[in-house]
Amino acid sequence: QQQVKQSPQSLIVQKGGISIINCAYENTAFDYFPWYQQFPGKGPALLIAIRPDVSEKKEGRFTISFNKSAKQFSLHIMDSQPGDSATYFCAASILGSARQLTFGSGTQLTVLP
């Protein structure tokens, strides 16, 4: 049973456009929501993360919007660049003895020049 659902599966955006990736979760015990970026042949790397007590977090061109009541969160990439072309994963975690992550299925983003 997938606890974190991610959409869309793939996304094509023109350079300078806004990329939006959405995730929904089921487990209300989740209290940490990171986004990971993965380039081909590489491991995932943390891009940005948010706690549920905050509705929005911005780091440069990347913004997470969080809706606790709807159990949804999204990644917005402003002024998308060809170098942003990668696979993006949302994830969720529960504070506990270790940081086990439950991942979404991933979104392959292509930014056209």
Added chain:
Amino acid sequence: NAGVTQTPKFQVLKTGQSMTLQCAQDMNHNSMYWYRQDPGMGLRLIYYSASEGTTDKGEVPNGYNVSRLNKREFSLRLESAAPSQTSVYFCASSRTRTGENTEAFFGQGTRLTVV
């Protein structure tokens, strides 16, 4: 710093063969993880070790065993490989403390094909 190092990077096994995937981290992290990545399914947790001396099952542990050799090293063993274990395997580590948001760092992956 090397971060999280996985060996080997590529491996082809025949059905029924065994092998061990090695992982080492040099960040003094207490927690380590093994994930597998399959197309359209994201990353799924196989096993994790919250601290040296402890290991626990994740979402998809069947067919795998792990060993936390010391604080730095966490290995994943396939005793009798099956084609369904064809995947990309990622090791990760984090400095996890209760109440803190700590980043998980991933290795570059091991691409395993079972024929």
